[in-house]
Structures are given as structure tokens and as C-alpha cells.
Amino acid sequence: MKANYMDKVYTALIEKQNYAPVIDNNGQRIQYEGMRIVQKILEGKFILVELLDADCLSGEQIMKKLEANRSNLAKMGSPSVFAFQVFIFNSEPDEGKMQLIKQGQMEDVYLKKYLPCISVDLENRKVNKLYDLPIQTEGLENILNLMLGLDVVNADVMNDNDIRINTERLGESEGPPNFLAKVPYVTYCLMIINIAIWLVMNIYARIKNIDVSNLFIPFGAKENFSIMSGEYWRFITPIFLHADLEHLFANSLSLFVFGRIVEGMYGHKKFTFIYLAAGVIGNVASFMFSTYSGVGASGSIFGFFGALLYLWVENPAAFRRYFGNNILIMIVINLAYGFASPGIDNFAHVGGLIGGFLTSGIVKLKGVSNKLLGRSVFIAATIIVVILGLYYGFNNSRNRDYYIERGKYKELVEMADSGKWKEAEKLGEEIINMRPERNDIKLSTLYNIAAAEASQGKYDEALETAESVKKVDAPKGYYLRGLLYLDTKQYELARQELNEAVKLNPEYKEEVDQYLKQIEEELR
Template sequence: MEAEQHDAYYWKVIHHLIVNRGYRLLQQQENEAWLEDEESKPRRILRIVRADVDWANWLKRDIVASVSRFELLRRQLRLNELIGENLYISVYPPVDSWEELQKPFVANKQKKTTVYTSLVTREAAAGGEVAVRELVLPAATAMNSVEEIELTVKQLRQEVVERAQSREREERQLFLFGKPRMIYVLLALIAVMYWLVEQNGGSTSVLTLIEFGAKYNPLIIQGEWWRLVSAMFLHIGFLHLFMNSLALFYLGGAVERMYGTGRFLVIYFIAGVFGSAASFAFNEQVAAGASGAIFGCFGALLYFGTIHKKLFFRTMGKSVLFVLGLNLIFGLTVPMIDNGAHVGGLIGGFFASAIVHLPKHAKSARQLGAFVLTVISIGGLLWYGMINEQKAPSALLSLQIGQEYLQQEELEKAYPFLQQAVENGADMPEAPFLLAYAEAMFGNYEEAKQLLLEVIQQRADFHQAHYNLALIYLELGETEEARASVERAIQLEPNEPMYEDLYEQITDPPT
């Protein structure tokens, strides 16, 4: 009956490690169980085998085969380093020498997986608690009948399975608290706003975006603080809309499942406002998009990781960190991306998650602290945006707005923006070129001439500037200068009929 007694001891060891020591059951077969100690650093995986080992050769073959399995498990769990433990529960030790097998086996040259081997005999277990490396295993319990052994094994096995299933349910519930309902409402609102903007000027029109509520610093300073929210529902072009909607669908859906609809809404809007405030503080461009709120979802996932660190890294942690890092690097390297809104949204989402906390978790004082910190941070960003003199109006933005006003034939509105573009971006020949056009329309030909000469000095191959300069010279009665300018325009762009017509008008004027 020794073998049956040791069968019961095998289950007693598994029961002790899972129920009393908090090990996680990875897999279990008839006579083999794999357990994980999530508290250990580096991570430890324990393989418990119930086998009566007769010969050292069999033991060696099994150890060598297990090393590959431990290495595969390390990769699946995405661990940098793994300690594997083979624990054999055998009635007797091998009849031949096996002590050399107790030395560690290494899976690869980098020594990322190291496997140790121990063997617990019936005699050792009967003598009291068994020390195996860093583990202390319980002593075996003497039983008087096969029926008692079978009943004990059944009870131990049932408790092990129930504990493992209960833990799995609890962990799954952390990811499935709510259902993703509000995410569809938000996506619908974003789509409707995109359609409205497209129908009223286009989503790439700066003036249209400003009209519909994009983040535009001068108007925010004048009191239109609602733009910090409205900008979250606008997008610039279809690609921007598509990429943000896709990211929001997956990230926002995951956060709404984990936090529930109410908490998700708080996280979404605080992160969005935080991102808009950061953009207001550091970025002078017109900005729109749900990027801040999307990065807030990253912040919510990171907050989950601080509460359930081991579960986070065992499931989605490394993927989340990789994608987040990739997005932040991309934002830093691409000039037109509003990285301030991204980082602000990330921080805001983390703070907002700390305010609402995870469902079914005890309330804590740090929730109040997170709320105070969030209010102070948003207020600080808005205050800094008001006083940040380095955040001067962008020459490019002023030029865009002025050009759009010109296209709408609103010279009075275009003029100050074109002046601003010239003052803030003298290295942009398009700015003085368009300002010269506006000056000419107002009859200020001398000012227009000087501006066009400046344009040609900056970029000598700007054929439109030579043509416009020829027109200005004609208005000023300087025919020879007009002829020279239009000839230069024809040299640069010989296939332009307007240039030829003007040349003929100058050289062969009507009688």
C-alpha cells in the first residue's frame, strides 16, 4: 500500500502549494502538475511528477525533455528569466547513482531558463516536513486502508480543482465586469460629427474645424473653454477618423468591460479634457481628435496593472507597453502629431482611473488624492497655456487661415492672418506672396512690390511671384520691369498661357 500512500502524498503536496502557498495551477494531468509561483523573482515554475523512478537513465531522459518544456513555457509567459523545478514524488530513489542529476540544467546559452531536480521518497515524507531547495513540503499522513486513501485523494483533488477554477473565474471577471455599450454611442457621435463637418466645408479645412469646435487657442483664451471637450469629437481627414475609431473600438471597449460604463465615461472625458489642456499649453496648432481620450484608455490599463501587476503582465501587459511605447515614439518623431495631447491624455486617463478605481475594490483615500491632483494638473496646464509666451501663433497656421479666407474672397479677414504669418515665418515665401496679393487687392502696390521682391529673393524659381510682380509693375507704370518679370516667369514655366498673354500685352499693346 506504499504506492497508494504516496499517491495521496502527491495530491497533498499540490493541495498545500495551491491552497496554502498561493501557487497558480497551470496544467494538470493524471500524474503530473505544473504550478507557478508568481511571487518569486525570477519566476518559478514547479513541475510535480508522481512516478516511481527505478533507474537514473529514465530520470535523466525525463529531465532533459522537461528542460525544453520549461523553455517553451518561459517564452509563452514572456518571461526574461525562469527557474524550473522538477519535483519527483517516488516511493524509492533510483537503484543506481543519480546525485549528478541534481545539478542545474540550463536551457540555452543565455541561461534564461535553469531547471533544478529534487526527489521526495516515501521514507523522507514519513519523517516529517521535507525541505526541497527553497520549499518546505508537508509531511505524509499515514492512512490505514485503500478506501481512506481514495477518499483523501478525491477530496484533495476536488479542492485543488475548485480553487483553480475559482481563481480563474475571479481573474476573468476582472476583465468582464461590464458590457461595451457606450463605446458605440461615442463612435456614432464621432461619425456624425465627421459627416457634418464634411458637408459644411470639409474636415481638412482649418476654418471649418474651428467653426465646429476644434481646439483653437485664441478663442479658448477668449473664453470658449468648451472647445476642450468638443475637439474630442472632431477629426481631420478620413484616415485620422478611421485610425482613431479603430483604436477607440478596441481600447475603449476593453476599458469599458473592465471598469463598467459609468467609470469608462469618467475616464474618457477626463482624459480627453486633460489631453486638450496639454495641447492648449504646449501646441499652438488647431487640434482635433479623440487621441487624448484614446491614450487615456492606455492610462486606464496601466492603472489596472498597478493594482493587479502579476495578472497584467501575465495577460496583456507587455503588449500594452509595446504598443504604447511605439505610439509615443511615433508621436515624438512625426512633427504634425500633437504629442502633448497624447501624453496628457495618458496621464489624465491614469489619474481618472485612480479616481473611480476598479469595480468591486475597496474605496481608498488615494481616490480623493487623485481627484485633487487631477484638478490641480488641469488647472495648471490651462494657466500655463495662458502665460506661455513661447507658444506664439504658428506661422503655418496663420498662413492656412489666411489662405482659406482668401479662397472665400474675404480679404478683410484674411489680411491680419497673412500679416501674422509674415511676421512669424519670414522663411516661408508663400506667406509674403499671399500678403502681396492682399495688398494689391487693396491698391497698396508699392507694399505688394516689396513683398514680391522678398519672395523672389527667398525663392528665385517662384514663377507665380514673377508673374504677379509683372502685374504690379504694370499698375505702377514700370513697363520694362514688367517685361523682365514676365519673361522670367515664362522661362520658369513656359507652358502657362497666362504668362504668354501678359507678355504679348506688354510687348504689343492694343492701339
């Protein structure tokens, strides 16, 4: 009879009052024969209800339990805590036990910690509040009475009326205090996928007798030239690649620790969206600011931190209750370590952190009345961040020069070496129109254009191109024009240009002297 009553109350509190069961680190509900525990987080308050089989407890056990609870409450952090103890008796409670229960209650207004007790007499169908505290939880009392078969007022009430704070569960599922999903299967699946891909790459590398690092780009690493060439899928594939065993282990451990927390908070589908979106935004950030190729799930891992930061914004009381300042300190330390250590793509970390925060605001833990935290605000912010990030990434000089050097400039040199002057001239002009910032690329490209034009007999155009060289490097421009005039047998003009080149840069003297000697011989 008693176990049945406890189960009914336990279920009703979860279904009708938005309580959630407390679970252990293995994802199992903490539920014993003589005890059931549920909890819920309010805005700034934490409510705990323990259903206890009082007949199985001696007076000394009741006294020690309440004493331990008072001690634990005194050590807890800043949120207000109401830890209701419901002692359930088969019949009229023993007066000695009742006295101990009443004496064991706690009311600390300064610490905002309360330990109110309620007794239930199943035989006589009585529910008695044993505290004189100025609080009433009609929802809890109604459920206790309802399960006894008594008439109650507003049995389906969804608020704790005298506490007067709306309560909504933190996540899609029944979120426990440690935020661990009962079965975080998405986290485990992601770990398996990462490990499997790492094994495939390493086995393949061993079979082919090649270094596994040679497989990163073919397998989908973030590589700016490839992205600018149209391989946009490289924003997502790096999330599943890892450089070495140490890299894989570190990210797998972080995924195991923080993934279970975030998956427990947001639920499986939302968690998957946050993980992938944060990884993509992290790779967009890396694409914007780094030309180095990159692999790893670090952007997604930092997305978890962003998701926890969103909890800090949406429900600061719950954040302080379960994390305190630990997460903030951890984020700062990880970012500082990333900036101080060579070889770490901290741009992806920062991007993942921002991405995790923004996408958490899209999927949300619960409804938020504050318009600044509305879903539409976060959707708009995410779209703006991604669009601006991609625009900057595809148009900044760093990526543009990298793309030119790795692709079109390399092709230009090959065309010039093979004497394809018409094609070289056209490609060179295309490169200049892309406005490269690096002077070495500009100069070399203009030189190849001038050579292509001269080789086709377009000396007037070649001289104009050489004039453009002067704007980048004046000595080289004069030197090039001197050679063009020499080639067209305009010796006096050639001599003037070459002498000017030596004046501006004496390093040309040895070569210019040879050309001047040639000019003197031609003029005799």
C-alpha cells in the first residue's frame, strides 16, 4: 500500500508539477524501497521533495537524517533551497517521531535555506504540515491529498502559489541536477564516429605506407584554397577528423564529459544541432582568420561552453547552482592556453563558443518572455554572423592572396614557362583584377604580364604594365622599362631607365653595367 502510494505521488509530481527525478552518474534514477526523490528548478529557487517511508526509520535515524540535511543545506550555494521531507506512515504516527521531525526542521532566512516537513497518515488519510514557515506549496499538498483519494482544490495547479514563481523544466527531458541525459546516445555515437574515422584513416595510411597527415585534406580538412574553390562541405567535415591519438583522446574526453551535460540539458535533437552548428561556425571563424589547414571537434566542444553560457543568461540561478564560476574560469583558461600555444586554432575555438551560444538561443531551454532573448533574435544574430563571416572570409586579403598563390599564380608561372603567352597575359590580368595585397605576388604577376605582352609584340602595352610596376617597386619598374626599350632598340630611353634603376637601388649596378655596355656597342 505504502509503496504504491509513494509511486503514485512520485509520478504525479513529475507529470503534473514539472518535477524531475534525481539520477546518479550512471543515468539511473535514485529510487530506493523506502525513498523517492524529485526536484525542480525555479527562477532563483531550488525545490527538492523526498518521499520517505517513516515506519522503516527509527527515531535516531530520523534525527540523523534531518541533521545531515541541515548540514548539507548550510553548505550549499546562493540559490534559495526548499527541501521538503514527506514522512509517510501506515497509520497514526508515533508521537516521539513526530516531535523529532518537528524539531529537525530548518528555517534560515539569511541563507535562504528551508527544511520543511510534512507527514502523511495513510490509514486515516491525513496530510499534516508540521512547519510554521510562511510558505505553502499547494501543488505538493494537492498531490499528496489527491493520491489519498481526498477532494482537493485545483489539483492540477502548476505553480507553487505562495512561492509565486513560474517553473519550467530546464530541458526537453527530465533534467536532473547534474544535467546528465539518462542515455546520452548522441554523445556516444559522435565519439564512435570520431574514433572510427581516425582508425580508418590510420589503417589506410599504414596499408598505403604513407603519413596519415597526407590524408587530412583528401578526407575533408578545413583548407582555405579548397573552400574558395567551391568545396564548401569542408566547413563541416573537419569536425570528425583528428590529427593524432592525443588529439582524438582529448576531444573524446571533452565530448564525454561536457556532451552528456549539454545533451541532458537540451535533449538529443537540440544537442545535435548545437554540436554541428557550433563546429561549422568555428570553422567559418578559422576560415576568416587563418590560412592553415585544420581538423578536430574543438569548435564543437567550445560550442558546449557556449551552450552553458546561454544557461547563464537564460537562467542565472540554475547556472550558479550547478556550475558556479567553474565554467567561466575553464573557458578563460582554455582560450588563454590556445592563444599562447602555437599550432592550436583558437579562432575555431572562439567561433565555436559564439556558435554554441547563438544556436542555444535558437533551440532554447524553455520559453523566455524577455524579447532580447527571443528565438527570433538569436536566429537573426546567427544568420548575420554566418553571412558576415563568410563574406569577410571570401574577400579578405589574406585568403585572397593565399588562393591566388596556391592556384592562379601557380598556373600563371606554368603558362609563362611553357610559352603560352596569350593565356598567361589573360590570367595575369585576372589575378591583378583580384587585387592581391602581397607585393611579391603583384610584382611577379605584372612581370609575367609584361613578358607575355612583349612576347606577342605588344610593347606599348608592356611599357604601360612596367609603369604599373613602378607603383609597387620603383627600381624594378625602371629596370623593366629599360629592358623593354633595349628590346625595341630604343637605346637612349633604355639607358635613362636603367640608370634611374641603379640610382634607386644600387644592387642593380652589376646587371645594368652589362646592359649599358651592350648599348654602347650598339651605338658605335
